[in-house]
Amino acid sequence: MSDEYENNKSGYQAQSSEAITGSAGSTSPDIDYVRPAELPEQDLYHGHTFITKWVFCQDAKVIGVQYFLTAVFTGIVGLILSWLMRLQLGFPGLAGFITAEHYYQFVTMHGMIMVVYFLTALFLGGFGNYLIPLMVGARDMVFPYVNMLSFWMFFVAVVILMASFFVPGGPTGAGWTLYPPQTILEGTPGSGMGILLMLVSLALFVIGFTMGGLNYMITVLQARTRGMTLMRMPLTVWGIFTATVLAMLAFPALLVSAIMMTLDKVIGTSFFMPTILKAGEVLEYGGGSPILFQHLFWFFGHPEVYIVALPAFGIVSDLISVHARKNIFGYRMMVWAIVGIGALSFFVWAHHMYVSGMNPWFGFFFATTTLIIAVPTAMKVYNWILTLWRGNIRINTVMLWCLGFIVTFVNGGITGIFLGNVSVDVPLSDTYFVVAHFHMVMGIAPVMVIMGAVYHWFPLITGRLLNETLGKWHFWTTFLGAYSIYFPMHYLGFIGVPRRYYEMYDSPYMTSAVGMNEFISLAAFLVGAAQFFLIFNVIKTLKTGKRAPKNPWKANSLEWHTSTQPPEHGNFGERLPVVHRWPYDFSVPGAKDDFIPQTTPPSEMVHTKVEKT
Amino acid sequence: MSSDPKIDGFELKPGFRGMASDTGSDQTMFKGVHWGKAMMWIFLVSDTFVFSCFLIAYMKGRGSTPVEWPNPSEVFALDAFGVPVPLLLIALMTFVLITSSGTMALAVKYGYEKNRKMCGWLILATAIGGLTFVGMQVYEWSKLIHEGVRPWGNPFGAAQFGSFFFMITGFHGTHVSIGVIFLFIYAYKVFAGHYENGGKRGWFTTMKGDYVEIEILGLYWHFVDLVWVFIFAFFYLW
Amino acid sequence: MDNTDQISEKEKKTEGSSHKIGIYLWIWGLLFVLSFFSYMVDWYQFQGMLRWSLILFFMFLKAGLIMAFFMHLFWERYALVNVLLWPMTAIACFIFLMAAEFQYTFITRMFYFFVGGAA
Numbered sequence: 001m002s003d004e005y006e007n008n009k010s011g012y013q014a015q016s017s018e019a020i021t022g023s024a025g026s027t028s029p030d031i032d033y034v035r036p037a038e039l040p041e042q043d044l045y046h047g048h049t050f051i052t053k054w055v056f057c058q059d060a061k062v063i064g065v066q067y068f069l070t071a072v073f074t075g076i077v078g079l080i081l082s083w084l085m086r087l088q089l090g091f092p093g094l095a096g097f098i099t100a101e102h103y104y105q106f107v108t109m110h111g112m113i114m115v116v117y118f119l120t121a122l123f124l125g126g127f128g129n130y131l132i133p134l135m136v137g138a139r140d141m142v143f144p145y146v147n148m149l150s151f152w153m154f155f156v157a158v159v160i161l162m163a164s165f166f167v168p169g170g171p172t173g174a175g176w177t178l179y180p181p182q183t184i185l186e187g188t189p190g191s192g193m194g195i196l197l198m199l200v201s202l203a204l205f206v207i208g209f210t211m212g213g214l215n216y217m218i219t220v221l222q223a224r225t226r227g228m229t230l231m232r233m234p235l236t237v238w239g240i241f242t243a244t245v246l247a248m249l250a251f252p253a254l255l256v257s258a259i260m261m262t263l264d265k266v267i268g269t270s271f272f273m274p275t276i277l278k279a280g281e282v283l284e285y286g287g288g289s290p291i292l293f294q295h296l297f298w299f300f301g302h303p304e305v306y307i308v309a310l311p312a313f314g315i316v317s318d319l320i321s322v323h324a325r326k327n328i329f330g331y332r333m334m335v336w337a338i339v340g341i342g343a344l345s346f347f348v349w350a351h352h353m354y355v356s357g358m359n360p361w362f363g364f365f366f367a368t369t370t371l372i373i374a375v376p377t378a379m380k381v382y383n384w385i386l387t388l389w390r391g392n393i394r395i396n397t398v399m400l401w402c403l404g405f406i407v408t409f410v411n412g413g414i415t416g417i418f419l420g421n422v423s424v425d426v427p428l429s430d431t432y433f434v435v436a437h438f439h440m441v442m443g444i445a446p447v448m449v450i451m452g453a454v455y456h457w458f459p460l461i462t463g464r465l466l467n468e469t470l471g472k473w474h475f476w477t478t479f480l481g482a483y484s485i486y487f488p489m490h491y492l493g494f495i496g497v498p499r500r501y502y503e504m505y506d507s508p509y510m511t512s513a514v515g516m517n518e519f520i521s522l523a524a525f526l527v528g529a530a531q532f533f534l535i536f537n538v539i540k541t542l543k544t545g546k547r548a549p550k551n552p553w554k555a556n557s558l559e560w561h562t563s564t565q566p567p568e569h570g571n572f573g574e575r576l577p578v579v580h581r582w583p584y585d586f587s588v589p590g591a592k593d594d595f596i597p598q599t600t601p602p603s604e605m606v607h608t609k610v611e612k613t
Numbered sequence: 614m615s616s617d618p619k620i621d622g623f624e625l626k627p628g629f630r631g632m633a634s635d636t637g638s639d640q641t642m643f644k645g646v647h648w649g650k651a652m653m654w655i656f657l658v659s660d661t662f663v664f665s666c667f668l669i670a671y672m673k674g675r676g677s678t679p680v681e682w683p684n685p686s687e688v689f690a691l692d693a694f695g696v697p698v699p700l701l702l703i704a705l706m707t708f709v710l711i712t713s714s715g716t717m718a719l720a721v722k723y724g725y726e727k728n729r730k731m732c733g734w735l736i737l738a739t740a741i742g743g744l745t746f747v748g749m750q751v752y753e754w755s756k757l758i759h760e761g762v763r764p765w766g767n768p769f770g771a772a773q774f775g776s777f778f779f780m781i782t783g784f785h786g787t788h789v790s791i792g793v794i795f796l797f798i799y800a801y802k803v804f805a806g807h808y809e810n811g812g813k814r815g816w817f818t819t820m821k822g823d824y825v826e827i828e829i830l831g832l833y834w835h836f837v838d839l840v841w842v843f844i845f846a847f848f849y850l851w
Numbered sequence: 852m853d854n855t856d857q858i859s860e861k862e863k864k865t866e867g868s869s870h871k872i873g874i875y876l877w878i879w880g881l882l883f884v885l886s887f888f889s890y891m892v893d894w895y896q897f898q899g900m901l902r903w904s905l906i907l908f909f910m911f912l913k914a915g916l917i918m919a920f921f922m923h924l925f926w927e928r929y930a931l932v933n934v935l936l937w938p939m940t941a942i943a944c945f946i947f948l949m950a951a952e953f954q955y956t957f958i959t960r961m962f963y964f965f966v967g968g969a970a
Contacts, residue, residue, distance in 0.1 A: 035622030252662035346941035632929035676953030715879035
């Protein structure tokens, strides 16, 4: 490879001198030239009281932590619900208080909480808020006040969701997909207040998220710092940004279906309700289309899968690159894969509906588009592995989580290819194979990335390093435990154990399932308990943990190069950083250190073999 | 392209070459576009998806109902001098909304020319147009309810007719009403001179006011009109 | 270089657009005419494909005019226009598939109502 900057020196000069003519106060043209700022400095509202500093705060970092903590709280509720479900499945009748109705309510709330209120809020609200402004070099989100409203709207949505546990009839038990007509008919648990609160909570979540999503999008598109082109953004930002775009376009379908179902429930319209005979009597509903709800729901639901997955893809790319001390393999390919997966995700939704009784020709279309998604996804997996290839890998906790992610994701992705084919899906549909698939691919895999991200960015947020020993215990128990849960579930699916069943009773062909269910349940208790390693670790670290040096992982991206660590409100002190390169210049031949921060100007790197970015 | 901004140190190329160089540049992708305006555009795309989902649901619902769909031309007819005229009220509503859209477009134009008086009066005219539209919609709703059309059923045919009618026009009417409220607020702000002499600090923001806010408001208002074009075609004419 | 001293006065002035009033009046007039035409489609009770194609034609023309001129998309840079229009392909796909779906639902309903399901 040639010496990039030496050769291009004249080119840079020509470009910069041409650009500088006409602007007042020009400096001498040099290779460090970055064109001036287009926009004035953002004027921020700095809180003074406890309320404006920590509660109704307009600082994206505080909002991010608020999102994070609220999402983790809902996640713990979801975890406890999963324990209760496994208690029933592994040892039926042991816990007498779990009736069939309760079981369905646990299933429903576990699903909805984990997908929407935990993962979506945590990745986009939590990591998005904290990292986007820092990584693109902005002082804050572009509309801080709207950003604050976004969190509080989410908070109200969570409160309403939790309130549904305490209303008469309990929360809805219709399954997280809320399929009509049974969702709002008597006989389904929580068909009264429960479903209503769920729909209201979802609508508020959508409104709150829209406010946040506009912020994330405009901050990435319109508020980057000088020199920060789209192709110099860390992949974390790309992942979160693309996921936000998906959310802005997919959540409307959820909002619409929530509104229509609320009308069906409250004032008795029949959008989704066909003519129904109940105990010999015809109900007042008639003429509606239940499958319409499924289409609307999955038009939201499938992009939602990628709303969870794309930020994980982005974050894990950065973590792998930093901790393998190597530039990410095929950065542009990675970006285009993220964008491509995002775009394709709007054309695949009905692969969740192969057995729903939709137009049978759709299977052909949706199986094709679904399998096409495997191409960019596989590209990403290869690129992660090629990034690791001959890297200077540090086997620390963060890297362990990343490696765990790759394995888990490949596993879940391959079962996804099974299920994407109509003829394979039909017998496997509604069995534990599906449960194993989606928990691997959008449950365990993104959670592994979250864990890795927590260990990675904890020093940035708090200034202290998490304990590595505890972290490794946390990883190995979680990783092995999660495999003990979900690997046997594939087998359960193959022998035909149906999902969402309260109990298997004495089905003779399922005798081998009994022992396996017990084993899975024990593993599930263990994995849930293992998360207390993290909680204990966080508490211990906050009290007595090792103080982190500045930029402890020797990373290049802007969030580690703020004026203070943790960064203050306004992020970068007096001056915004000026970006000269991508964030992946690791182990560059000829460079003094094995990393070159994004702010290092080319003139300091003249005799190194950096890539042109 | 007359509205291209001038940006220090960056050459704005026209057409698709410009698109490539804008996208590849640092700092901003939409050159010279105000943050609020970009936000409104993205929001409108999101809102387009909301209305599209409503209309798609309507198509699916109407297409698959085995009961006959009422003939909108007859249902929405209005007696003028004793003769039933099909869709008369809807035609008037369309007229009013397009009128208000035109005044809004002119208000944006005069806003950029810093013509405070003209801009304010035109926004006020737009608001009154919007108010008239909402009033006519109230009349339309009450007339239909009087004739026995309910969200859960109606005497003319498929029950989904009333359901979709009230939901879609109601959701659109809500958008119009919110727009009217903001039109009145911004008419006040323009008359009070909040955008003169460098601008006054707005609510909930530390950014100074600027006439670009009128364009942002205009985008929303034209979007409401745009949605009506589709509702008019799909619900009333189809 | 400092950020603050680089905001040129030029920028503030050039933001947004100011076009001749004629173009707005033209578009305004055209919208009235087109609305009148689409109303006439109902007035003369055209039916079948003629009605549908006329309705869609006038609808898209009106929507295009509003977006292009009243919402200034015609004058915006392609970077913005491009970002705004691409998502509509997802909507188009949704529409086409749902059009196929409602026909299928209708046919199956008619089949089970009049032929019966017990084969």
